[in-house]
Amino acid sequence: MDDLLTEFIAETREMLGALGGAIVAWEGAPGDRARLDEIFRFVHTVKGNSGFFDLPRITALSHAAEDALAAVRSGARQADHNLVSAVLAAIDRLGELVQAIETGDSVASADDEALIEALSRAEPAPPPELEAASSVVAAPRVAARSIRLPVDLLDRMMSGVSDLVLARNALARRLRDGGADAEVAACFERVSGSIADLRDAITRTRMQRIDNLFAALPRMVRDIGTETGKKVALEVDGGDVELDREMIEMIRDPLTHIVRNAIDHGIEGADERRRAGKPDQGRLHVCARQTGNQILIEVADDGRGLDGGRLVEKALAAGLLDEARAARLTPQQRNALIFEPGLSTAREVTNLSGRGVGMDVVRANVERIGGVVEVDSREGEGVTFTLRVPLTLTIIPALTVRACGQAFAIPRSAIEEIVRVNGGAVRIEPLGRAAVATVRDRRMPLVDFPGLIGLPAATDADGRMLVVLKPAGGGLYALAVDAVQDHEELVVKPAAPAVMAAGLYAGTTLADDGQPVLLLDPPGIAARAGISLARKETVVEDATAPxxxxxxxxxxxxxxxxxxxxxxxxxxxxxxxxxxxxxxxxxxxxxxxxxxxxxxxxxxxxxxxxxxxxxxxxxxxxxxxxxxxxxxxxxxxxxxxxxxxxxxxxxxxxxxxxxxxxxxxxxxxxxxxAAPAAGDRRPICLLAADDPFAATILRPLVETAGYEVRFEGDGADVAIVSEDAAPPPAARILRLTSAAGVASEGSIDRYDRAALLAALAEARKRA
Amino acid sequence: MSLVLVLTLAGQRVALRADEMESVVEIEAVAPVPGAAPHVAGLAALRSRVLTVIDARASLGLGPAEAVRDAVVAIVDGHPYALLVDAVEDVVEGGDVRPLAASAGPGWSRVARGCVEAEGDLMLLLDLPALVAGPQAEAA
Structure with missing residues (x-):
């Protein structure tokens, strides 16, 4: 394909991406001249450019759209809903056609006519006011501060710099072994430093603003809103957060799905909203921010919230839970059921969602890239989904371990802790052909990695190490390996399909010594070892030993x-x-x-x-x-x-x-x-000294609520005790349940943070 | 007319299309991939790339190759592979590809694209993606 055409495709696609928001904004405010001009410029430019390449369909469509928009600009037509939809459809088709040129596919030409027809189907406008229309529209030309590069060039740079890092490591080993003199060592340090800088810079070139992902949202929200007959206002924050372009692609589908779900199921219809005392228009807030080496993306709606009871019913019906366990679930655990396969809460199946393939797929996709998805719901007030994903897929911190005489890497994000089998903190009990490890107080399935891959272990059972893994969002398990080697930052590459087919690996990488290393896939290993059900077991265990x-x-x-x-x-x-x-x-x-x-x-x-x-x-x-x-x-x-x-x-x-x-x-x-307020005495809260829960978990919460914590003495304003304890001397007593999820009369669930804080605030007012 | 790479595999002279090949290397060390299909010999490092090493003999269903070090490097679907073969001869002009007159036999027929005449001999032209996919791929 010749360069000019490639340029045309890239430019058109770029403009299309930037335009989605403008069209929706224009529909909201048809009088907005700036938006109208922006859209007009786009079709005008496309029409002009396509003329050079003999692309009659693109020319015809963009011409028709230009005519319609020109009529709006001159005041001869109104920008009504039909017109906006027709323009959108035409622009979509332009996108498809451009895509088709690139891939060499063909797009059926039959409905081009219908689109053009829809564009020209003008309702007669009110008599046009005579006004001098601006005659020339030229896109502002700004000197380019950025250049366009093919992605595979960036990939080549990345692999070149990875090469360089490996060569540096090999050289470092030689220098260490050979006892190089100080001058050479200093020189090497300089080279080493610039290689590190170079690698950082090249990693940065692969970063994209998350705007690239968010730019599609206004249009999507509008379309889904139209389909479902709901009005939704979208707010987007944090578009300047950067992450690896591959990562952006990986979270596109999960994010799309969550947004669809929020509008389709979360936000109520206008009538229901009015009855609930909410404004007709629903609100959807999407924001991104960086915390440490993770990106956090929140999608919050102000809809009806999740129906935890219904989720439990469905889970019971699907046999995912039994009655006894269902009764012990905390509200959070009930809501988390939405991520279980086959549990869609939609009462009616719409063509958008509600087919039971939904949030479980979202979770699986997010976990595959080392991320976590969480849900928080307030009944009647809305649902917030939170995605946490690593900054980049390509360089991940990992632990290298040895098993069967071979090195493997484990993503550090999945590792909870590492313990030695004979270290005293571990007990291993065989259960038939499986085994259970008890690490301190936590009991978890044990996966014998050498056994799983059918190779003899190189170390005897006592000398081995247990790596306690918590695959994102999943249940805990222990992986027995021969030895733990090192923490390394690894450049991970996708593995070939034949390797992925084993179901145990997430990718391949090169260790510092240049040897290929397989990156283990913690969820895959769990599934292979047959402990996929552990997720539900540990949900309950978490609650009893929190x-x-x-x-x-x-x-x-x-x-x-x-x-x-x-x-x-x-x-x-x-x-x-x-x-x-x-x-x-x-x-x-x-x-x-x-x-x-x-x-x-x-x-x-x-x-x-x-x-x-x-x-x-x-x-x-x-x-x-x-x-x-x-x-x-x-x-x-x-x-x-x-x-x-x-x-x-x-x-x-x-x-x-x-x-x-x-x-x-x-x-x-x-x-x-904090500036101490004059004469402000902090009220005193008495906690049980012998209860580790009170001392380590409750204490920070109580202190945050503005109390001074004491473990003995008189004159306390409030005391927090478990429901069966004798009341200590205090003006007010708060009782907590001994385990989560079994609140009884007169006591607060020990993990019901909101209720606890409310009770403390109440007591503080009276103190 | 196109260039073909002539090599020996399981005692036979066969051909691969030269334009699909990247280079011919000698594989030093192979790190096994436990749990993968038998024709996946393991992983090998070539400069900064990780090659998936495919045992072509095993892919034919003829059992693992022994003491084979010669490999052909090629990219299939974006992944770099090294295909272990008995010996690599040379790149030569190959004639037109002709359909097989008779079945090439179990294992072979799955990976044969046809036959081609090179250096006066008629030999099988093998399909690289089929070799990489291995014997299970067809059953699935």
């Missing part, structure tokens, strides 16, 4: 060199800062980040280096910057911490991977910077 839920922590080294960690949820991002942005003002160190001035913690004076890194911590309202020397890792920590003797920056010490790590006291840190 104290052990691991919290993600960010592990870092302080400016002073100490190893510390902080709840990852509080760390919004890691900032690269300049030391000269730090000033001691108003008695405190503060640092300017963009437009904001944040208190700087973690160092007593501005760091000596020219640049330094800081964690940006938030408590939801305020922000603090915390200077660090380096961020080491994310860890999931479920154990207990030894509390610090006195309140301060560190609230305790914990054992992480055999090392002592201090845990930051966020409450103390933010407390230092």
């Amino acid at each position: 104290e052990r839920t691991a919290t993600p922590f960010l592990l870092f080294r302080t400016v002073g060199g100490a190893k510390r960690m902080v709840e990852a949820g509080a760390a919004q991002r890691i900032e690269d800062l300049r030391a000269d942005a730090v000033r001691a003002t108003a008695g405190r160190l503060r640092v300017a980040i963009g437009d904001a001035i944040l208190p700087l913690e973690g160092c007593a004076e501005a760091p000596p280096e020219e640049r330094f890194r800081a964690l940006r911590l938030t408590d939801g309202a305020g922000e603090i910057a915390y200077a660090v020397r380096e961020v080491i890792d994310m860890v999931a920590f479920a154990g207990e911490a030894i509390p610090a003797p006195a309140p301060g920056e560190v609230r305790g010490v914990a054992l992480v991977a055999g090392e002592q790590v201090e845990i930051l006291d966020l409450h103390w840190l933010f407390g230092r910077h």
Whole structure:
């Protein structure tokens, strides 16, 4: 195909992508001259360009659309719904035709006529006001700041730089072994550094703004709204978030499906909305943001919410649950049933959704790319779906393990913890041909990896390692391997179909020593080992032993060199800062980040280096910057911490991977910077000292609610005790259930956060 | 008339279309892929690429090849493969492709596109995607 034609196709497609939003906006406000001009320019440009290439169908269609729009511009026609639909249909057809040129397919020409007919079917407009129409429309020409590159060129660059990294690693080994002199080593360091920069830059070239994905939403929402007869206002935020272009393609379908579902099932018809006291027009909010190395995409509607009861009924009918288990489900667990295969809540099957292939496919697709999808529903107020996906598919942090004398990689996002079989914390019991591992208090199926792939293990049973895996959204299981090797950042490539057919692998990669390594697929292994049902088992187990839920922590080294960690949820991002942005003002160190001035913690004076890194911590309202020397890792920590003797920056010490790590006291840190209101006495809340749930899980919640927590003494404003305990001396007693999901009269479900916070707020008012 | 690559496979001289091939290499180390079909010999690294190594003999249903190191590198559906063969001879001018007069026999007929005359000999022209897909693909 000649270059000019390729250029024409690419340009047309680009303009089409940018135009979707404009058309919908124009329909909403037909008087909007700027939008109309934008659309007119598009068809005008396409008409002009197509003339060069002898593409009669494209010319005819764009000509007809141009005529119709010109009539609107001159005031001879109104931009009514029919006209907008006709223009949309014509533009869609143009897109199909352009696509067809590229792929060499053919598009049936029969209905071109109908489209042109629809465009010219003019309702006579009110007498046109005489007005000088602007005669020349020229697209503004701006000097190009970007160039268009074929994607495979980027891929070649990426693979070239991967080559370079491998060569560097090989050279590094030689230098280490050969004891190179200092000059060569320094030289190598420089080369090594620029290779790392190059790799970063090339990785960035593969990033795209998520706008590319969101640009299609206005049009889609309009179309689905028209089909279902619902009015929906769409709000989109965070379009400037960037992620790997492959990743964008991978989340396109799941996102589309969730949006369809939200409009089709979530948002009610206008009548129902009016009855519920809501505005006629439904609201759909789609937003993206980056947290750490994940992208979070939320789709929130303001519809009727999920019908948890109905989901349970359906699950019972489908045999996914038994009565006893159904009764124990928390509201969240009920809602999560929407992701089970075959459970669509739609009462009537529409042509959009409701065929029972839906959210389970969404979940499967998201999990395949190492992501998670969650649902949160408030009855009558709406549903929020949250997608969490990694930034890129191509470079993933992974753990390499050995089994059967061979190396395998496991995506680190799926790993909960790693334990040694003979380490004392593990008990393994055979159950027929299967086995169950109990790691501390958690019981989980054990998959013997060498056995699964039919090879003899290289190590005896006692010396082996268990990797506890939690495939995104799925149940926990332990994978027995011979040894754990290393943490590595791996460049992952898709594996050939013949390799994928084994059902155990997610891709292939090259280790630092240049050897090919298979990346294991945790959900695939679970399915192959026949533990796919574990998902439901652990849902229940989670509920009965929730104290052990691991919290993600960010592990870092302080400016002073100490190893510390902080709840990852509080760390919004890691900032690269300049030391000269730090000033001691108003008695405190503060640092300017963009437009904001944040208190700087973690160092007593501005760091000596020219640049330094800081964690940006938030408590939801305020922000603090915390200077660090380096961020080491994310860890999931479920154990207990030894509390610090006195309140301060560190609230305790914990054992992480055999090392002592201090845990930051966020409450103390933010407390230092929150301006204390005059005479404000914090009410006192008494908790049971011997209950680990109260001490580790409840305490932060209670403190966030504005209470001071004590474990003994009189004069407390409120006390929180389990439902069977003797009442301690306090002005007010709140009782919690001993397990989640079995709320009884007079007590609050221990995981009903909202009810708990409401009760605390109530008690605080009276204190 | 087109160029064909002549090679020996399971004791026979056969041909592959040269324009489908990328290069001929000697495979050093193959990392096995446990759980994959028998004709998947494993993975091998070639510069920064991971090749899926296909045992052509096993793909014919003739059992695994022994001590074979010569391989033909080719891209099929975007994935790089190395096809293990007994020996690679040369790239030569091949005649027109003719349909097979008789069945080439079990295993062979699945991967044969036809026959072609090269260097005065008549030999089978093999279908690369069929070799890569392996014997199960047809049953499925």
